[in-house]
Amino acid sequence: MGSLVVFGILWIVGSLLGEWGATAWIDSAPNGTGPYFGTASNLGLVGVHAFDFLIWVAVPIFVFVVLMILFAMFKFRARRDENVTNAPSQVRNNKAFVGTWIVISILLNLLIWLHPNASGLEQVFAAQLPANNPKPVVIDVTARQWEWIFSYPQYHITQSLNASGQDTLYMPVNRPVKFVLRSYDPFHSYAHQVDVIHGFWIPAFGVKYDVIPGETRILYLTATKLMSTETNPMARVQCSEVCGPGHPYMEANLHVVTGSQFAAWAKAQAARG
Amino acid sequence: MAQPLTKEGPDPETRRVAPLPPVLRGFLWAAIGFIVFAALAAWLDPSRVSPYITAVGAVAGWFGAMIGWLLGIGGYEHVVKPMMGYPSPAVRTSGWRRYYEYALDHKVIGIQYLGASTGTFLIAGLIAMAMRFQLMSYRPTLFHYPQNYLNAVGIHGTLMMFTVATVAMVGGLGNYFVPLMIGTRETMFPKASGMSVWLVPLGVLTVAMSPLLGQWTTGWRGYEPLASSDGSGLLYYYLGVFALTTSSLIVAINLTATILFKRTRGMTWNRLPLFAWGILTVSLLNIIWLPEIQTTFVLGMLDKVMPLNLFNVFGQPLGYEYLFWLFGHPEVYIVVLPALAIWSEIIPVMGRKSLFARPIAVLGLVFVMLLSGMVWAHHMFTMMRFSEMLPFSFFTEMISIPTGFAYLAVIGTLWNSRLRLTTPTLLVLMSMFNFLIGGLTGLFLADVPANLQLHNTFFVVGHFHYTIIGGMVFSWMAAMYYWLPKFSGRTYSEFWGKLGAIWVFVAFNATFLNFFILGLHGMNRWVSVYPKYLQPENFWTSIAAFFLGAGFAINIIHIVWAWMKGPKVKENPWDAKTLEWRTSSPPPTKNFDTLPVVVGSFYTYGEGVPDPVEIPVSEMETKGSPG
Numbered sequence: 095m096g097s098l099v100v101f102g103i104l105w106i107v108g109s110l111l112g113e114w115g116a117t118a119w120i121d122s123a124p125n126g127t128g129p130y131f132g133t134a135s136n137l138g139l140v141g142v143h144a145f146d147f148l149i150w151v152a153v154p155i156f157v158f159v160v161l162m163i164l165f166a167m168f169k170f171r172a173r174r175d176e177n178v179t180n181a182p183s184q185v186r187n188n189k190a191f192v193g194t195w196i197v198i199s200i201l202l203n204l205l206i207w208l209h210p211n212a213s214g215l216e217q218v219f220a221a222q223l224p225a226n227n228p229k230p231v232v233i234d235v236t237a238r239q240w241e242w243i244f245s246y247p248q249y250h251i252t253q254s255l256n257a258s259g260q261d262t263l264y265m266p267v268n269r270p271v272k273f274v275l276r277s278y279d280p281f282h283s284y285a286h287q288v289d290v291i292h293g294f295w296i297p298a299f300g301v302k303y304d305v306i307p308g309e310t311r312i313l314y315l316t317a318t319k320l321m322s323t324e325t326n327p328m329a330r331v332q333c334s335e336v337c338g339p340g341h342p343y344m345e346a347n348l349h350v351v352t353g354s355q356f357a358a359w360a361k362a363q364a365a366r367g
Numbered sequence: 368m369a370q371p372l373t374k375e376g377p378d379p380e381t382r383r384v385a386p387l388p389p390v391l392r393g394f395l396w397a398a399i400g401f402i403v404f405a406a407l408a409a410w411l412d413p414s415r416v417s418p419y420i421t422a423v424g425a426v427a428g429w430f431g432a433m434i435g436w437l438l439g440i441g442g443y444e445h446v447v448k449p450m451m452g453y454p455s456p457a458v459r460t461s462g463w464r465r466y467y468e469y470a471l472d473h474k475v476i477g478i479q480y481l482g483a484s485t486g487t488f489l490i491a492g493l494i495a496m497a498m499r500f501q502l503m504s505y506r507p508t509l510f511h512y513p514q515n516y517l518n519a520v521g522i523h524g525t526l527m528m529f530t531v532a533t534v535a536m537v538g539g540l541g542n543y544f545v546p547l548m549i550g551t552r553e554t555m556f557p558k559a560s561g562m563s564v565w566l567v568p569l570g571v572l573t574v575a576m577s578p579l580l581g582q583w584t585t586g587w588r589g590y591e592p593l594a595s596s597d598g599s600g601l602l603y604y605y606l607g608v609f610a611l612t613t614s615s616l617i618v619a620i621n622l623t624a625t626i627l628f629k630r631t632r633g634m635t636w637n638r639l640p641l642f643a644w645g646i647l648t649v650s651l652l653n654i655i656w657l658p659e660i661q662t663t664f665v666l667g668m669l670d671k672v673m674p675l676n677l678f679n680v681f682g683q684p685l686g687y688e689y690l691f692w693l694f695g696h697p698e699v700y701i702v703v704l705p706a707l708a709i710w711s712e713i714i715p716v717m718g719r720k721s722l723f724a725r726p727i728a729v730l731g732l733v734f735v736m737l738l739s740g741m742v743w744a745h746h747m748f749t750m751m752r753f754s755e756m757l758p759f760s761f762f763t764e765m766i767s768i769p770t771g772f773a774y775l776a777v778i779g780t781l782w783n784s785r786l787r788l789t790t791p792t793l794l795v796l797m798s799m800f801n802f803l804i805g806g807l808t809g810l811f812l813a814d815v816p817a818n819l820q821l822h823n824t825f826f827v828v829g830h831f832h833y834t835i836i837g838g839m840v841f842s843w844m845a846a847m848y849y850w851l852p853k854f855s856g857r858t859y860s861e862f863w864g865k866l867g868a869i870w871v872f873v874a875f876n877a878t879f880l881n882f883f884i885l886g887l888h889g890m891n892r893w894v895s896v897y898p899k900y901l902q903p904e905n906f907w908t909s910i911a912a913f914f915l916g917a918g919f920a921i922n923i924i925h926i927v928w929a930w931m932k933g934p935k936v937k938e939n940p941w942d943a944k945t946l947e948w949r950t951s952s953p954p955p956t957k958n959f960d961t962l963p964v965v966v967g968s969f970y971t972y973g974e975g976v977p978d979p980v981e982i983p984v985s986e987m988e989t990k991g992s993p994g
């Protein structure tokens with residue numbers, strides 16, 4: 095009984111300390127983005143909330159098992175010179191303990207499935223409804239071995255390039271963007287033999303979606319922060335699914351700019367042809 | 368190794384039938400087989416301009432090499448000729464040479480599997496060191512082209528999964544200990560078992576040499592449609608894995624049949640040792656899923672050799688991925704179930720305490736087995752339809768409940784025990800810690816919105832190394848130290864054992880905790896070059912990884928030393944109750960002089976608990992009362 099009380103107290107204290115440390119970590123950056131980083135979009139914010147919530151769930155479980163391991167190592171340890179003796183207690187079952195364990199583990203799993211998972215997915219699904227994305231900037235994203243090509247049909251930009259001729263993604267902040275993801279485009283010849291899966295990932299936005307041969311997939315996304323690859327290396331387009339030797343190099347620069355900057359940029363790009 | 372040949376062996380018969388050492392003859396016959404079959408393919412191939420080694424020729428030649436190898440290693444005398452009516456030649460039963468020949472004794476076969484796994488662990492581990500060396504810098508250093516690095520990743524993953532993680536504790540420890548633990552003298556199909564182990568070196572060599580045929584970049588999963596346009600080395604990835612999985616399949620069938628039909632008297636299902644339960648559930652998983660992945664790989668291979676357009680835009684681009692993970696997720700439980708079972712084997716013995724909630728521990732193994740086929744697509748959240756996300760995240764999270772039962776049983780046993788803090792105990796506790804982190808990070812990955820960020824980053828790589836190394840490799844090491852006295856009658860040094868355990872534990876966590884941080888920082892998988900801001904963290908991760916590699920080497924050297932030269936130890940040094948300790952160490956060829964009879968539970972301790980084992984009275988004079 096004594097050990098049980100000590101264990102209980104230590105567990106509660108340890109969990110509280112752990113939660114305090116976790117919260118400090120989470121709050122070490124604004125909006126609870128501490129350990130997560132990928133939060134500069136509406137979808138990334140859903141992810142970070144899930145992540146933070148799961149940290150809080152995980153802490154007491156972690157402390158429980160680690161404390162048990164430490165108890166085993168220090169409290170229940172047989173003294174070195176002691177002869178091998180049987181443990182004084184030989185409890186082989188404890189209905190209360192087993193029952194509580196099973197009920198708690200079922201409830202906990204149901205909980206985290208409902209929240210943050212299902213609740214977060216609800217937000218993700220809602221964010222993908224065209225009705226919730228009025229007047230989006232349409233960006234056709236083409237993933238090829240090994241290049242990202244960005245076209246802006248509304249602005250008559252067939253391939254957005256920077257001054258040194260590299261593909262570049264520009265998007266306005268706080269305005270919905272409709273990414274049309276596919277692996278072929280009208281401007282290049284298509285070779286089905288080398289059409290492979292790529293992953294459209296912007297680490298800073300906290301979201302990725304794969305580009306599947308033969309399919310056109312749509313991803314609605316709203317960037318919530320001004321940023322560019324030059325100032326934040328996580329603000330980049332990176333292929334996340336292995337796609338052959340060029341995979342590590344399959345990245346593109348990203349610029350999230352204000353609405354007026356975007357308009358100016360689009361005009362200049364369109365003028366380039 | 369100039370061990371003199373003892374009186375009992377080698378019998379002259381073996382000498383006469385094998386003029387060359389079997390391994391050498393296997394190589395020779397394999398080469399002949401390759402040439403003959405490749406020539407046949409070249410002869411059948413209508414194209415006059417094609418080179419001698421074509422994709423088709425390499426595949427046909429490989430099958431010739433496999434047949435030659437298996438016949439040369441001993442299949443000719445021991446399997447083929449007896450089928451035609453010739454007497455079976457004797458099998459060497461002593462001396463080190465028996466490990467390099469066809470064997471029938473499940474203990475020899477178990478050690479052969481263990482040796483193959485350990486050797487492959489070293490090879491694939493060295494490849495990991497090379498990968499970590501490359502990742503110390505954000506630009507190409509060791510691997511000048513990404514495909515070199517990607518091929519290394521693929522070989523590392525394939526060998527580790529199919530030769531180490533799924534083999535060491537099943538083909539190795541399972542073959543050695545299950546017959547001893549259930550009280551039988553042999554396995555159900557010893558002849559098939561003696562052959563199956565030789566598929567392992569063949570498979571390992573095939574995968575390791577595959578770049579010679581053309582570098583491949585898909586990693587261990589062989590994702591289509593990339594695979595069909597990728598280097599031809601993938602053909603040898605498919606074939607190597609085919610050999611390795613066939614080997615595991617034979618082990619599974621053999622051990623399942625052995626557990627079902629060869630238990631000694633009184634070994635009821637309620638008394639069956641936990642490790643045997645673990646091997647049984649794993650074997651059922653293997654029997655269900657290995658044929659599935661083999662079929663998938665055959666489709667992939669056919670698609671590569673003669674474009675069938677199965678998995679590209681004309682077929683089903685995601686078809687392969689679904690088929691792969693249908694097997695791939697159960698695979699991770701194939702890896703970890705024996706580890707969870709080992710915990711419940713070691714802790715009651717070391718804690719001198721009855722196993723807590725034994726039925727729950729067994730149910731946990733069984734339910735994990737049943738559920739594991741329902742979660743596969745959680746590897747594909749970034750590819751799937753929205754409607755699939757909720758059910759797959761649901762089953763994924765639910766599987767943590769039966770997995771938790773393993774913890775429930777061990778924790779209940781640890782409580783108020785008299786725990787002897789030996790090296791095996793320490794390693795089990797460490798394994799519990801590591802696997803806990805692996806499991807908890809799984810919660811984050813199973814959350815779909817977070818998965819869309821974490822998927823295919825180093826967060827995932829950290830997660831599965833925590834479950835596989837943390838769960839399986841640490842438990843494997845625990846089992847090796849625990850059973851060392853059984854293998855050889857010798858024991859290890861507690862000092863070096865503990866030092867080795869603490870060393871790998873610290874280095875392991877220093878390495879792989881960083882993987883999580885790297886992943887969150889935007890480090891993705893399968894990259895040999897990466898943005899510069901990730902370099903400092905990668906650098907320190909690599910330094911820790913080198914320490915980890917050294918730590919594994921220390922443990923392996925220590926175990927080998929203890930096995931050969933360690934201090935002699937009494938027969939049942941841990942005072943364990945299971946049957947493997949009821950015979951001499953190392954056990955005689957036929958395991959038991961008299962088959963023991965089980966009359967009670969192996970996992971019940973306490974004052975006045977009767978001995979769970981009886982040796983039939985009439986033969987008491989051949990074996991004294993068990994120590």
Ligand code: HEM
Pocket residue numbers: 492495496498499520521523524525527528531532585586587588828832835836840878891892893894912915916
């Ligand atoms: C000895 C220490 C080890 C180190 C330092 C290590 C390191 C790594 C690294 C750096 C990667 C590649 C990540 C990437 O670029 O995508 C990797 C992949 C992998 N490792 Fe390990 N590893 C070790 C041991 C193991 C073990 C013991 C296993 C399993 C038994 C294992 C299984 C895998 C698998 C399955 C992959 C994925 C390969 C793929 O993506 O195709 N590793 N490992």
Ligand SMILES: [Cu+2]
Pocket residue numbers: 292293333334335336337338340341342344
């Ligand atoms: Cu890629």
Ligand SMILES: [Cu+2]
Pocket residue numbers: 695696697699742743745746
């Ligand atoms: Cu899985």
